[in-house]
Structure formats: C-alpha cells, structure tokens
Amino acid sequence: MGKNKPKAVVLLSGGMDSAVTLYIAKKRYDCHALIFDYGQRSRKEVGSAKAVSRMSGSGHIVLRISLPWKGSSLLDRNVAIPREADMAKGMIPSTYVPARNLIFLSYGVSYAEALGARAVFIGAHQLDYSNYPDCRGEFFDSFRETVERGTKRGVSGKSIRIITPIINYTKKDIILSGISMGVSFALTWSCYVGGARPCGECESCRLRAKGFKEAGVIDPLLRDR
C-alpha cells in the first residue's frame, strides 16, 4: 500500500517531536527514517528512535556520526547539563550542538536524493523550544534555497522539499496531535542527561512536562515508574 505513495526521509531522534512528525508524514508518504547516533550522552535516544520507527511500520537506517570537536554539553561529559532553562534569558543553552540540524538535514537530503524521495521531514518547532537557531523557520527557509541551488534534483527543477509540519506547534499541540494519531509516547525519550529515568530537571524534561500539563494528559513515561 505504502508503495504507491511518494517516498520521504524522516529525521528521527527518539523524542516526541520527531515521532509526531513521522506519523504526520506517513499519512501521505512512504517513510524512511534516518536516525543519528552522534555520541549524545543520552544513550537511550537511539533505542527510542528505533522503537518509534518500528511502531510506525517504517524502515530506518541508523547512521553513526562523529563530532570529535564536541562543543556542546550534550556531547561532552565534562560539561554539566544546565538544570535551569536558559530560554527565559534569551540565551542559547550549552546543549546547543554546533550545526547539528544543518548536518542532519544535509544527510537527509543526500539520502533523499539517492533514494528518489520527494521530501525530508524534520520535527523542529519554534514555540516551546530551547532557543536553538537551527530550529527556527527562517533557518529552514534559507536551507530550502540552498538545497534548490546545490543539489542535482534542485537544479533540475524537482527540488527535495524540506517539510517542518510542526514548526508552529506548541508542546501541547504536539502531544494532542500525537495522541490523535496513536503515537505511543511511552516509547519516546526526551531527557538530555542520560540516566535510566528522566531527570525531570533539564530543559528537555521541563518542556515535556509543561506540554503534558497543558494538554491535561499524564506522561506515560512517568506513569510507568
């Protein structure tokens, strides 16, 4: 059935946002998930991403990539994960990974071009987010132009679409949308720290908790404790 749909590559992280994005994408596309093992300290992410991919019925590739220069508290265990949200101060927190979405999207475009896929989906959003510059609409707008100019498909007038379906969703919207599509959030993982259970204090845990609270739903990951 999925064979009649056009192909799409979906960047999948193991978190809630990309899980919901995958479910939105699979309504209209034959989805191929791309999962990155990039040395993130939270080793659960990759396993969660694989579980989400399986749940959705999509195939996936796990790509191991190396960022030996680190430059982020998500990669460098000698730097503490911030416990207070820096977002309120308008700062970019130390969890920012230099050019991460640029690298991930570039791989996504490469995979899409080789696969003959029409689109690359990414679950970034710019409302309840961590102030990362590579999650904002104006970054994706420019990236689309870059892909149009710099790929074989782009210069042939059949550019690969970069689709950000939840860019203007709040965390509450993401959760309610996911529930309506049958996403099992118990399989997803958000905590940055890398323990066996969510720390509850890092920005990612806080944003997740805020979303579930506003949605009036109990987080299944915490309910199972």
Next chain:
Amino acid sequence: MGKNKPKAVVLLSGGMDSAVTLYIAKKRYDCHALIFDYGQRSRKEVGSAKAVSRMSGSGHIVLRISLPWKGSSLLDRNVAIPREADMAKGMIPSTYVPARNLIFLSYGVSYAEALGARAVFIGAHQLDYSNYPDCRGEFFDSFRETVERGTKRGVSGKSIRIITPIINYTKKDIILSGISMGVSFALTWSCYVGGARPCGECESCRLRAKGFKEAGVIDPLLRDR
C-alpha cells in the same frame, strides 16, 4: 607564530584545488584541515590529503563518514566511472555525490564553531569543473545565509565566513598559483578510479591534464612514472 592568526577550518580532499586553497588560507589563518574518508573508491585521496596537510604544517582531523545509500559512481563500485566528460553535454555526471559539499561544509561549520574559528575554506571552482551544482557560487551564497541564520555564531552577528578563494580560477590558474606558493602537486591525487596510477581518462584526470597543459608545466605525478 600561527598562534596570533585567527583560526580557520580548511576542507581538504587530497586534490589540487583544496591543496592550493589551504596554502592561500594559511597566509592569513591558523589552519585546521578537515579530511573526509567517505568511502570514496579512490583510497589514495585520504593519504594524499594527509600528506598535503603535513607539507603545509597544518594540523588535521580525518573524519570517517558513511553514506550507505551511495547514489554515486564514486561510492558504488558496481557503477563505472565515466570515461568521457559529460560536462560538454551540460549534464551532471554520475560521479556527483548527493549533497556532498553540503555535508562537508556543515561539518566544517560545526568544527569551526566548536574551535572558535572565523572561517571555513573550500576549494570549489566553477570554471574548469564537472558541472556539480554544489561547486557554484550561487550555492555558496545561499549556504552563507543558512549559516548566518542557523548557527549560534551566526545569530550573534559573528557568522563563520565561508571562503571560496579559487571559485573563479581555471585549472591553469590553480596550478600557477600553487607553484608560486610552493605547493608540491606530486603529493596530490585527482583520479577518480582508484588504481595505483592515474587512469588518465576520467574527467578528473582530464581536467588536471588540461590545466597542466595550459599552464605549460609537466604534472610531477606523471613525470615520476
């Protein structure tokens, strides 16, 4: 001495173009070469890149990256390297690697941001080239905008410069410039095929030969035969 210069990341492939670019960059920057081992069938490239880096006195990192979807005759040994130049027909040859420069530049920007480097140098040029869309000035212009919008440095108003010093050089210009700076072209490698000696027939060998002929210089790689 190099310590007083600002830092730059230089993408280094083992070919002539990036070697000359490194020598241009090192006049004004403390250079950190970034070399990609991306499964290219020409296994000599990485060794040549390291040799060029050593010759220049720069440090380097070799990054192994995986493009399991291939999509290029440079990666897929089941697809022949074209012997006739497709450029004349205005086509993009099968040696095009999907989104390669986009991926390489994205890593370069990530490294530069973590290192505190001011610039990323890439030795692309759009005159005597293979019609690759990701070697043209308009691609780099758009990529610059993307970096400005999508990185911490970019949104702080101190964006990383993407410098293409030989973008409008011919192969002849590249060779004469390299000779004037002391680049040893005997250390560089251009052939796509991956044999012990240059095949002399692939587009990369042809462009190299054309350059040396126009420059009125004998290619030291062939002289040593």
